[in-house]
Amino acid sequence: MTDAETLAERVRTGELRLHELEEHADHDTAAAARRVLLEAETDADLETVGDYAFDAEVADSAIENMIGAAQVPMGVAGPVTVDGGAANGQYRLPLATSEGALLASVNRGLSVIESAGGASARVTKNGMTRAPVFRVEGVVQAAETVEWVGENLEALREAAESTTSHGELLDVEPYVVGDSVFLRFAYDTKDAMGMNMATIATGEACSVVEEHTPASLVALSGNLCSDKKPAAINAVEGRGRSVTADVVIPGEVVEERLHTTADAIAEANTRKNLIGSAKAGSLGFNAHAANVVGAAFLATGQDEAQVVEGANAITTMDARPSEDENGSSDLYASVSLASLEVGTVGGGTKLPTQSEALDVLGLRGGGDPAGSNADALAEVIAVGALAGELSLLAALASRHLASAHADLGR
Structure with missing residues (x-):
């Protein structure tokens, strides 16, 4: 044998x-x-x-009871020029998916964006969160705990940061529900996605809270973080990186390349992504941002379950007067992802295939300054999501969605 x-x-x-x-x-x-x-x-x-x-x-650090590997087809979209706070230049975006036509659609959107001179993108907020829940006897003790936390942020910061050489505690936001006290810790985790870093650091800080207040820790995660679940708090306050990408597409490009008009795309976005999503009670007001986020996550070694938060996105489209008075309206398009949790070090980014995908982007490992590579990855993914939104909405506005899938045999 x-x-x-x-x-x-x-x-x-x-x-x-x-x-x-x-x-x-x-x-x-x-x-x-x-x-x-x-x-x-x-x-x-x-x-x-x-x-x-x-x-x-x-x-070994990524899987237990390993039997082999699940191989997902990987393609590449682009190139596209990104004018970001961290991303700067032309990028090709690796995407791993089993959904036919997705790469073609994103690639079309990126090509149109590139013809307009590229997209702008900015990370507007950064903070990986962990929110433990404590038990107290009642509201008096809850208020005492909240007051102590507010007055002793530096003590909590010292305890939390003693566990990491990279992470920084940004803030602790308290929430009281009866005899439960939630403390939402937010960290700058630099180029790491940082969930483990935040958990370990918060655990150390919780010991200090228990020592100096009447609160007793019940669970290190109290679901107010909120990790891997649809949650309004992430849509409002953000988690990981909040990032927005936008572009103005000249009216003639919209007509020649997307075979529709800025007004038609803007109306489709309003009625589908805004009104339709509101009627559905959706937390995401977008067409399919999760498609690009999920494919980018698989390709670059992110935690695929956090696509839940990554789909927390709002797409806006608006027809604007063209600079050419005789031309068609230009199209302003944006996508804002409230809680995109990405990293370029640690976790699945260490796996060989995923490392190679990050090399395609030129974003593997730690950035200089620290955090810049993860910021750049967030910005490029946001531009990819914008391309996907633009392409799909144009297909719907021109009534070409079904025929496009038929033509590609998907």
């Missing part, structure tokens, strides 16, 4: 547990042993799952 088969047999007999295999063999052999087990227990053939291009040990 091979080493993998031997390991699999030891699991079958109960001598080893599935998660212990890396203690008895290298990571690739451990993954192979799990595939042997699964193939014996099911009708699955895991040859393709086991055909991955990196050393399994590299993924």
Whole structure:
């Protein structure tokens, strides 16, 4: 028997547990042993799952009970010129997806944006949050806790920042609900997405709160953060990076390239993205921002579950008088993503495929100054989302959506 088969047999007999295999063999052999087990227990053939291009040990911090890799097709859109606070120049955006026509649509939008001279983008707010919940006896003790926190931010900052060489505590916002006190900590996590950093730092700060107030910690995360769930607080206050991208498309470009008018696109946006979303009670007032955010997250190693927050976006479109008095109205287009949680260091960004995608962007690793690479990534993704919004709304306004999918065989 091979080493993998031997390991699999030891699991079958109960001598080893599935998660212990890396203690008895290298990571690739451990993954192979799990595939042997699964193939014996099911009708699955895991040859393709086991055909991955990196050393399994590299993924040790990203996965448990590894059997191989899920390979998602990756394409590239662009180039597009981005005038950002951190991003500056031409970028090609890697996107990983299984949705046919998405890359073509985003690429069309980026091409139109490029023909207009590129897009502007800015990160307007930055702060990864963690919000623990404490128990108190009642509102008197809650008020006492809130008062102490307000007067001792420096003590909390010292405790939180003692756990990290990079993160900075920006603010602590208290919320009281009966005998529950929530403290929403916000951090500048530089080029890391920073969820783990914020959690560890907040845990240290919570010990100080418990020591000096009547509050008792119930849960380090009280869901007011709010992580990986639709939440109005993220839409209003932001989480991670709040970023906006915009562009003005000349009227003649709208007509020649998008086969519609600025007025038609603006009306489609108002009736679909604004009125339709409001009627639906949606937190996202956009066409499909999550499509680009999700594909960019998979390609560049972000936490894919945080696409929930990344879809917290508002798209605006407005017809403006053209500089050419005889021309058609120009189109102002923007997308504002309230809570885009991205990083260029740590987590899945260390995986080989995702590192290569970040290399395509020129944004792998820490930036100079710290945080600039993650800011630039947020700005480029925002421009990609803007392109996706522009392309889809134009397809709807020109009634070409169905025919475009039919033409591409999707």
